[in-house]
Amino acid sequence: MYDRPLLLPDGTLFVNQESAFAARRASHLNRKDKNRQALIDATLDCIAEIGLIRTSVSEIISRAGLSRGMIHLHFGGKDNLLAEAARYANEQYYNVLNKNISAAVNDSKHKLEAVIKSDLSPEVLNARDASIWHEFRGAARTNAEIARFSDTRDQRLHDLVGAMTTRICIEEGLPDAEIAARDYTTGLIALTEGLWTDYLLHPTKFDRKNAERVVFRFLSGVWSGSFNEFGAV
Amino acid sequence: MYDRPLLLPDGTLFVNQESAFAARRASHLNRKDKNRQALIDATLDCIAEIGLIRTSVSEIISRAGLSRGMIHLHFGGKDNLLAEAARYANEQYYNVLNKNISAAVNDSKHKLEAVIKSDLSPEVLNARDASIWHEFRGAARTNAEIARFSDTRDQRLHDLVGAMTTRICIEEGLPDAEIAARDYTTGLIALTEGLWTDYLLHPTKFDRKNAERVVFRFLSGVWSGSFNEFGAV
Amino acid sequence: MYDRPLLLPDGTLFVNQESAFAARRASHLNRKDKNRQALIDATLDCIAEIGLIRTSVSEIISRAGLSRGMIHLHFGGKDNLLAEAARYANEQYYNVLNKNISAAVNDSKHKLEAVIKSDLSPEVLNARDASIWHEFRGAARTNAEIARFSDTRDQRLHDLVGAMTTRICIEEGLPDAEIAARDYTTGLIALTEGLWTDYLLHPTKFDRKNAERVVFRFLSGVWSGSFNEFGAV
Amino acid sequence: MYDRPLLLPDGTLFVNQESAFAARRASHLNRKDKNRQALIDATLDCIAEIGLIRTSVSEIISRAGLSRGMIHLHFGGKDNLLAEAARYANEQYYNVLNKNISAAVNDSKHKLEAVIKSDLSPEVLNARDASIWHEFRGAARTNAEIARFSDTRDQRLHDLVGAMTTRICIEEGLPDAEIAARDYTTGLIALTEGLWTDYLLHPTKFDRKNAERVVFRFLSGVWSGSFNEFGAV
DNA sequence: GATGAATGAGTTTTCATTCAT
DNA sequence: GATGAATGAAAACTCATTCAT
Numbered sequence: 001m002y003d004r005p006l007l008l009p010d011g012t013l014f015v016n017q018e019s020a021f022a023a024r025r026a027s028h029l030n031r032k033d034k035n036r037q038a039l040i041d042a043t044l045d046c047i048a049e050i051g052l053i054r055t056s057v058s059e060i061i062s063r064a065g066l067s068r069g070m071i072h073l074h075f076g077g078k079d080n081l082l083a084e085a086a087r088y089a090n091e092q093y094y095n096v097l098n099k100n101i102s103a104a105v106n107d108s109k110h111k112l113e114a115v116i117k118s119d120l121s122p123e124v125l126n127a128r129d130a131s132i133w134h135e136f137r138g139a140a141r142t143n144a145e146i147a148r149f150s151d152t153r154d155q156r157l158h159d160l161v162g163a164m165t166t167r168i169c170i171e172e173g174l175p176d177a178e179i180a181a182r183d184y185t186t187g188l189i190a191l192t193e194g195l196w197t198d199y200l201l202h203p204t205k206f207d208r209k210n211a212e213r214v215v216f217r218f219l220s221g222v223w224s225g226s227f228n229e230f231g232a233v
Numbered sequence: 234m235y236d237r238p239l240l241l242p243d244g245t246l247f248v249n250q251e252s253a254f255a256a257r258r259a260s261h262l263n264r265k266d267k268n269r270q271a272l273i274d275a276t277l278d279c280i281a282e283i284g285l286i287r288t289s290v291s292e293i294i295s296r297a298g299l300s301r302g303m304i305h306l307h308f309g310g311k312d313n314l315l316a317e318a319a320r321y322a323n324e325q326y327y328n329v330l331n332k333n334i335s336a337a338v339n340d341s342k343h344k345l346e347a348v349i350k351s352d353l354s355p356e357v358l359n360a361r362d363a364s365i366w367h368e369f370r371g372a373a374r375t376n377a378e379i380a381r382f383s384d385t386r387d388q389r390l391h392d393l394v395g396a397m398t399t400r401i402c403i404e405e406g407l408p409d410a411e412i413a414a415r416d417y418t419t420g421l422i423a424l425t426e427g428l429w430t431d432y433l434l435h436p437t438k439f440d441r442k443n444a445e446r447v448v449f450r451f452l453s454g455v456w457s458g459s460f461n462e463f464g465a466v
Numbered sequence: 467m468y469d470r471p472l473l474l475p476d477g478t479l480f481v482n483q484e485s486a487f488a489a490r491r492a493s494h495l496n497r498k499d500k501n502r503q504a505l506i507d508a509t510l511d512c513i514a515e516i517g518l519i520r521t522s523v524s525e526i527i528s529r530a531g532l533s534r535g536m537i538h539l540h541f542g543g544k545d546n547l548l549a550e551a552a553r554y555a556n557e558q559y560y561n562v563l564n565k566n567i568s569a570a571v572n573d574s575k576h577k578l579e580a581v582i583k584s585d586l587s588p589e590v591l592n593a594r595d596a597s598i599w600h601e602f603r604g605a606a607r608t609n610a611e612i613a614r615f616s617d618t619r620d621q622r623l624h625d626l627v628g629a630m631t632t633r634i635c636i637e638e639g640l641p642d643a644e645i646a647a648r649d650y651t652t653g654l655i656a657l658t659e660g661l662w663t664d665y666l667l668h669p670t671k672f673d674r675k676n677a678e679r680v681v682f683r684f685l686s687g688v689w690s691g692s693f694n695e696f697g698a699v
Numbered sequence: 700m701y702d703r704p705l706l707l708p709d710g711t712l713f714v715n716q717e718s719a720f721a722a723r724r725a726s727h728l729n730r731k732d733k734n735r736q737a738l739i740d741a742t743l744d745c746i747a748e749i750g751l752i753r754t755s756v757s758e759i760i761s762r763a764g765l766s767r768g769m770i771h772l773h774f775g776g777k778d779n780l781l782a783e784a785a786r787y788a789n790e791q792y793y794n795v796l797n798k799n800i801s802a803a804v805n806d807s808k809h810k811l812e813a814v815i816k817s818d819l820s821p822e823v824l825n826a827r828d829a830s831i832w833h834e835f836r837g838a839a840r841t842n843a844e845i846a847r848f849s850d851t852r853d854q855r856l857h858d859l860v861g862a863m864t865t866r867i868c869i870e871e872g873l874p875d876a877e878i879a880a881r882d883y884t885t886g887l888i889a890l891t892e893g894l895w896t897d898y899l900l901h902p903t904k905f906d907r908k909n910a911e912r913v914v915f916r917f918l919s920g921v922w923s924g925s926f927n928e929f930g931a932v
Numbered sequence: 933g934a935t936g937a938a939t940g941a942g943t944t945t946t947c948a949t950t951c952a953t
Numbered sequence: 954g955a956t957g958a959a960t961g962a963a964a965a966c967t968c969a970t971t972c973a974t
Contacts, residue, residue, distance in 0.1 A: 032954075035954095050375065135374075141433055180450070183446055190423075190431055194422065200374055221455035264937080291964080302940065304966090523969060533935045545969095597840065605752070659893035661885075676882070765959085767960080776945075
């Protein structure tokens with residue numbers, strides 16, 4: 001029954017089956033991946049705009065312009081799609097963060113400055129992404145799958161910041177550098193979290209520069225040799 | 234027109250009618266209020282244990298041991314009950330906070346220390362209450378009624394902390410005391426918010442004394458005359 | 467236990483029990499009847515304003531300013547109250563009709579004219595009463611109790627009109643006077659019903675004088691000796 | 700872009716894509732439409748048998764043998780289904796009426812006779828359809844959507860009958876033909892309405908031939924040249 | 933007799949998931 | 954792989970009736 005020529009939707013006609021299947025598979029895979037990503041994007045849009053509670057399958061497919069069954073086809077269900085969207089959003093966050101760290105002058109205080117400025121930059125702290133982060137935060141406590149990708153002390157960020165603060169504390173010659181560094185790490189991450197929440201709940205009052213100054217004021221207080229209220233010195 | 238004596242069927246004679254009616258209705262009203270409060274408590278339990286998304290009318294009444302219709306009788310619907318629960322939780326938070334502030338030595342740095350220690354005390358930062366706060370935070374962005382009672386920069390807290398930081402900055406003789414005070418207010422509230430999130434996402438790793446030290450380290454950095462890493466001096 | 471003086475809410479003090487009970491009973495009965503009627507009136511208001519479907523116990527007691535339990539106390543349930551309201555509305559209709567018939571010149575054609583004019587008068591065909599009639603009509607098919615009091619060919623009206631048309635047919639010297647009379651009776655009652663419906667569905671377009679003329683035109687067609695298009699001659 | 704041949708998995712090759720898709724979707728759509736109509740039919744059955752008040756979603760789906768969700772899938776809610784059922788019932792009424800008018804001899808009096816006989820024929824005035832009409836009438840006053848499709852002076856019927864009566868009045872040489880025609884139109888429609896109500900409230904006593912004679916008697920009274928008591932002459 | 937808080941059966945509606953095509 | 958009609962469990966809500974006071 002496969003012994004007939006194959007005509008693809010794009011008009012290509014294959015007489016030889018081997019190449020026909022390969023081409024068809026490729027086109028399918030492309031379309032498959034596109035659809036998969038479209039669902040993730042639509043899900044994130046949805047979460048940002050109307051919140052996780054109202055993010056229904058109907059909303060998602062309506063935004064993606066795809067069919068109802070596709071969510072189960074690609075992800076096996078809505079919950080898995082949400083988890084996948086959380087994973088993807090988290091990945092995007094780290095991509096930006098790593099890019100910004102790489103661009104910084106190569107010493108701990110400038111690297112740390114880059115982390116803070118990245119977290120408060122429009123690339124990271126914008127209405128859509130902050131909303132998504134906020135929604136996933138809300139769900140993380142009661143949804144194990146989402147919790148994995150939405151975790152303040154997420155090992156990556158914590159280790160990253162921890163390494164920087166440790167070196168800075170040592171360079172500053174602080175007694176008990178290690179304990180101090182752990183405290184500053186916890187504090188810095190908590191502070192950023194709190195400022196994100198502030199941004200979301202008061203988008204009009206929030207001022208990016210003020211927020212940076214708030215952080216750097218605290219840092220200049222404890223590391224007066226490395227920071228002033230505008231950043232690393 | 235009710236200013237005449239009243240004889241009840243059981244023979245009791247009330248000269249003052251107010252007291253007669255009051256007596257008759259007291260138990261009714263007591264039970265009514267008790268049921269109303271039981272619904273709020275059950276709702277908060279529910280939110281703490283299984284999260285806002287899964288907090289259904291069925292769950293609430295099952296925990297409260299009351300009937301389905303009572304939610305609509307007392308609150309007019311689930312949404313109003315949730316809003317009322319948010320209001321109540323917020324009120325409880327301020328009751329504790331005010332009690333702790335009142336108990337503190339009467340100067341700004343000790344009052345501020347009381348605010349911080351209150352926010353990190355088991356009375357406020359416990360599994361149930363922090364979960365509830367966290368859930369309402371998550372809903373606040375897309376639910377106006379809840380937003381009212383679940384607001385970082387909530388005027389009360391912000392004004393309270395703002396007044397303290399301002400006086401401390403002045404006492405410390407900081408240049409630009411007012412701007413500095415505003416920054417420290419924003420920072421302190423954000424920091425606490427972040428530490429609460431930390432507590433929730435990592436309940437086993439979290440250490441209350443560490444968390445206090447994190448905050449006081451930052452404060453001792455900027456107000457070395459008023460704070461050391463253990464609190465006000 | 468009844469051997470004590472009795473103090474009524476209105477301040478009267480009875481030492482002798484016999485008279486005390488009598489007085490109390492009288493006052494109770496008065497209030498009882500008033501409450502009973504208030505419930506019927508409120509029910510009819512409700513039906514007129516928001517329709518039978520939306521006429522709930524809550525709506526009725528809210529309009530009557532009485533307590534929830536009273537409906538069951540006085541009528542044994544909502545359905546009985548509705549039936550009683552239907553009975554009362556029907557009774558009121560006949561009171562007006564009889565009054566108008568009595569006031570008419572004492573011959574069949576003027577009596578019939580009075581029936582028609584009564585049915586189209588503001589006393590009978592007004593927004594409230596026509597709405598009530600209409601709503602009960604709708605319910606009559608599936609509610610036996612209401613059907614009893616809301617019946618076109620209600621024996622009373624049918625007999626009343628039938629007697630008049632018979633005499634007029636005889637006076638007019640029509641062949642088959644009896645059959646003709648029966649047809650005109652049916653037709654007249656149906657016509658009035660239809661005009662009431664017209665009034666309700668098109669309250670602004672409806673014109674009382676036009677409606678009368680419509681009826682009298684038909685009557686003057688069949689009984690040219692007794693009617694012209696304005697009424698009996 | 701769909702203008703290319705399509706090869707289905709089963710080997711069928713469609714040159715014209717329209718027909719391919721059409722074939723594939725035909726059975727789907729057929730079933731969809733069938734279910735949609737089944738819901739409307741079940742709704743009308745329900746209304747006829749137990750009345751609008753007792754017509755619940757559960758009753759409808761139980762009669763249709765379909766699932767609960769389908770009502771919202773096809774109509775978006777019970778209210779829309781009811782409105783759609785009202786629209787459909789109204790359409791069916793006009794289909795029969797138009798068919799009967801078309802079959803009549805082509806002059807105004809015979810056309811009008813056809814309207815009257817249609818309205819009193821078993822095709823229109825049967826237990827089911829009359830019940831449905833009656834129920835919708837009852838709901839029309841307090842339900843705007845239903846009112847649209849359940850209106851005595853419904854422009855279509857009124858215009859239709861109005862045109863006929865006008866021509867008959869002119870042919871009969873009546874003075875003030877236009878006003879007379881308007882009155883007879885109103886009267887005829889009201890009369891039919893009233894007879895339908897009569898049929899419903901007294902299904903056993905009602906006699907179709909009597910009802911026709913009632914109407915034609917009135918018409919022969921006013922248009923003796925065009926009607927006798929059995930119809931047009 | 934009067935009250936109104938309480939009940940819970942029954943209503944409409946939502947929505948993740950399934951599955952024939 | 955893709956579609957979208959269909960499903961039905963579970964959700965929120967309504968409301969006549971009950972009954973302790």
